[in-house]
Amino acid sequence: MANAHGPTRERITQEALLLLQEKGSAGLSMRALADRMHMKAPSLYKHIESRDEIIADLQALGISRFAEVIRTSGKTKRAKALAYRKWATANPHLYEITFRTPLLRKRLPLGLEEGVTSMIIQITGKDHEHARAVWALMHGLVDLENAGRFPENANLDKTWNRAIQMLE
Amino acid sequence: MANAHGPTRERITQEALLLLQEKGSAGLSMRALADRMHMKAPSLYKHIESRDEIIADLQALGISRFAEVIRTSGKTKRAKALAYRKWATANPHLYEITFRTPLLRKRLPLGLEEGVTSMIIQITGKDHEHARAVWALMHGLVDLENAGRFPENANLDKTWNRAIQMLE
DNA sequence: ACCTGAACACCGTTCAAGT
DNA sequence: ACCTGAACACCGTTCAAGT
Numbered sequence: 001m002a003n004a005h006g007p008t009r010e011r012i013t014q015e016a017l018l019l020l021q022e023k024g025s026a027g028l029s030m031r032a033l034a035d036r037m038h039m040k041a042p043s044l045y046k047h048i049e050s051r052d053e054i055i056a057d058l059q060a061l062g063i064s065r066f067a068e069v070i071r072t073s074g075k076t077k078r079a080k081a082l083a084y085r086k087w088a089t090a091n092p093h094l095y096e097i098t099f100r101t102p103l104l105r106k107r108l109p110l111g112l113e114e115g116v117t118s119m120i121i122q123i124t125g126k127d128h129e130h131a132r133a134v135w136a137l138m139h140g141l142v143d144l145e146n147a148g149r150f151p152e153n154a155n156l157d158k159t160w161n162r163a164i165q166m167l168e
Numbered sequence: 169m170a171n172a173h174g175p176t177r178e179r180i181t182q183e184a185l186l187l188l189q190e191k192g193s194a195g196l197s198m199r200a201l202a203d204r205m206h207m208k209a210p211s212l213y214k215h216i217e218s219r220d221e222i223i224a225d226l227q228a229l230g231i232s233r234f235a236e237v238i239r240t241s242g243k244t245k246r247a248k249a250l251a252y253r254k255w256a257t258a259n260p261h262l263y264e265i266t267f268r269t270p271l272l273r274k275r276l277p278l279g280l281e282e283g284v285t286s287m288i289i290q291i292t293g294k295d296h297e298h299a300r301a302v303w304a305l306m307h308g309l310v311d312l313e314n315a316g317r318f319p320e321n322a323n324l325d326k327t328w329n330r331a332i333q334m335l336e
Numbered sequence: 337a338c339c340t341g342a343a344c345a346c347c348g349t350t351c352a353a354g355t
Numbered sequence: 356a357c358c359t360g361a362a363c364a365c366c367g368t369t370c371a372a373g374t
């Protein structure tokens with residue numbers, strides 16, 4: 001049982017990540033993924049149940065990587081915040097799938113989501129509500145930046161500094 | 169010239185909004201829209217250039233409605249923030265298209281985007297950077313709530329109160 | 337001027353058939 | 356056990372043809 005996936009299943013996740021990073025979520029089609037693996041699309045279904053299962057794998061992978069990046073970044077709130085921005089803008093497609101797609105919780109490794117939550121609480125050093133507000137601030141900044149919603153002449157470094165001020 | 173659209177074009181925007189609100193962005197297909205108007209999909213292209221043009225129309229409509237709601241809400245920052253949340257969560261699909269889809273700026277009425285920006289600056293009462301940080305906080309809260317990313321037992325009222333505290 | 341059917345190049349997914 | 360072609364019900368968009 002558990003997560004004893006076969007080697008082909010592992011390769012699917014691997015290649016899906018590369019395809020996602022190159023072409024974005026819309027480019028991650030079953031046919032394109034199959035092509036890259038020298039297969040036909042229907043064959044993928046012998047190893048996975050649906051496209052959503054692949055998305056869930058990438059969400060789990062994204063959460064893990066994100067947590068690792070924040071954990072190993074500098075210890076100040078400022079350093080953590082800048083690490084958040086750097087990772088999210090360097091991996092826009094993975095960020096999108098990880099934090100902007102409804103979580104397929106049934107398919108996620110147990111405790112993964114809670115792990116990130118408690119990490120954020122630990123960093124912010126206050127209650128759940130404060131931690132969530134801080135997360136929302138980071139997420140909002142990243143999301144608007146990645147979607148190109150700030151005007152072109154906006155000074156984002158300065159905006160992040162202002163936001164970090166609000167945390168203290 | 170300008171925006172002298174025909175009556176069919178007006179109806180397209182109207183029906184597209186209804187379809188969006190009922191079925192979301194993925195449900196807003198050219199075929200479904202045409203069906204609702206008792207036409208075939210190709211006929212739509214005599215009145216619009218592409219699906220993106222419809223999206224841009226909805227963005228413009230969303231921005232206008234949003235601005236109106238915030239403008240006419242209570243005057244305190246708290247009242248404005250709660251009005252933001254209420255509108256965004258009551259109109260998740262329109263919010264998504266208005267504030268989470270890359271702006272099709274070429275197709276937007278001139279000055280519309282700037283109008284909202286200057287309204288936010290006026291409300292927050294400080295510089296551009298501060299206004300953007302405040303906007304990001306509101307946006308992040310709404311986006312995480314609409315995507316169902318907060319845990320089920322999260323107290324969102326309390327979270328918003330904490331966020332509003334950060335503004336003062 | 338407006339609407340249509342047929343077509344093109346795509347989707348995710350199912351399933352009978354092959355090895 | 357794994358892979359395939361054909362098919363189903365979808366996409367956005369183009370275009371020749373009808374009125």
